[in-house]
Amino acid sequence: MPGGDDADDGPPLSAPTGITAQAGSATSVHVMWNRPTGTAPVAGYEVYRGSVRVRKLAADRHMVDVTGLRPTSRYVFTVRARGTDGDLGPAGRAVTVTTPAAVAQDRSAPTRPSGLRGRADGGRAVSLSWGKASDDRGVVSYDVYQGTTKIHSVTGKETRALLTGLRPGTAYSFTVRARDAADHVSPPSTAVRITTSGAKDKDVERGTAPGDFRVTARRSDGAYYLDLTWTPPRTGGEVPAYQVFLDGKQATTVMWGEDAPKDAAKYSFYIGEDAGDRHRVKIRAQLPDGTWGAFSVERAVTTHS
Template sequence: MEGISVQRPHARTALTCAAALLLVSLTACAGGAEADDRKPTPPRGVTAQAGSATSVHVMWEQSTDDKGVTGYEVYREGRKAASVPAGKRMTDIGGLTPSTAYTFTVRARDAAGNLSAPGSAAPATTPAAPAADTAPPTAPVKLRGTADSGRTATLSWGGSTDDVRVTSYDIYQEDSRIHTVAGTGTTARLTGLRPGTVYTFTVRARDASEKSSPDSNALDLTTPSAAGAPAGTAPTGLRTRTTAEGGDFAVDLSWDQPDTGGTIPAYQLFLNGKPTTTIVWGGTPPAGRATYRLTLTDPPGTRYSLKIRPKLPDGTWGDFSAQRTIVLPG
């Protein structure tokens, strides 16, 4: 019994010391983890443009944060109207009242939930609802433009007409809308582009009843490469011709091959943004202009977007060509 009574205080002391050490360790760990209490910067360049009698298109520039921006909150008259992921910097706010003035602000959000101060307020006034707007606008014409730098471009076009009024023009990069301007304007300055990249732009007009025009002509622009960057590897001069063959459709593609310093063994063909087939030559790859025939079995009127990219001599995939849009003939 005497031996046991002597050991108990030591056991209690050891446990107490272990607990104290654990507490110190946990305290040190907790103290070492820095809380993220820094807010993102306010979004700059906030603009708001009425797209119809009941909707407004809001756009802004990217915010920065010490940990990373995870999203944006869009406010209408101080009340949250939409949440947008970090990779997107535009949204449409619908359900509005015709002939009404609104004010929009945008705040950036980080992973810790910190919200930035609001960016500058952007006003917009919705037009009056048309009494009878039965026809969409005509397509914009003569779309043209220049790549001003590796990250910016300026577009211009001939205006559309509508039975009531054109309220806005939407600019599309391939099949995604990236910008909107007022119906009274026929120019747009695009930012956030990548150097050394081929872009295909189209423009559609929109009226107060949300009817959109057909596409304008497609415009291909290549932004200048950054200093010291390797030469571009995009195929150029992509052309398509579609013909009916029995119950199917043949799409003949041709393009100029890029100079890669070696043989291009294959190309990858994308339809509607998804890889569809790999074009591999049966013998020696052709030099100069290449051709390929694609067979489609969809109904007449089906719309497709097509683009290709080369497989480089080192086995990696090169840059995309400009995109082409086809509609299977009736």
């Protein structure tokens, strides 16, 4: 009967969110993602390099190291969820990464990262920072471990990481290891033990908010524009997108992708032609796991004649 079977199909699979790819060495890339936001059950994930499936993983896996790659090569990765019926959902956003050059006669592992520090950023996030490791050829990436399990990776230029999706009121132990282009891994840093707060609300924590947020109104060709400036939150990676809220409602999403600013950001948009209008503006950043961070401070601005 028409439509008779569709009602039993359940909700469709949506795409995995928060996909990132970080070169771990000259021949490997660490791919991470978050589960789809929909309610459809997920049986597993498939990771693709271009159009080629390179890994097939269980539903509880949200990261993988893809090995056997070429140095100084550009790769595009996508991830798709697989339903309990075996069907695949849509691909998440494609992410591009370039592996570094191989280094000849690199026989030494990096030194261990020093001075690992951390703080609970509320009930669901932890911020880590550490001192740079040294290597005879250069550090390519840092791997973050929870106990003995690798849970995160950042570029060798970063010495901090933001870990989200944690449980309130839970004790964690973290270490960091440095990795060079030849896949040599340092000894682990000293462990830092952190207990998240007992807060059970789902609000994202303060450390994920953009900083130094400013708004000014500008008149040009008979119309008004709002000029926004801010400092990206330090997440241990690029922030690919921001949501802009105007007078309490989402006005637009600013997408940067690979060209995301690291130290200072700015954006302008049309607001109207009327002088004397007062507006409230705030923004929030997309985090590495695909969720949205805390809001910046809210600024008020008036379009003057």
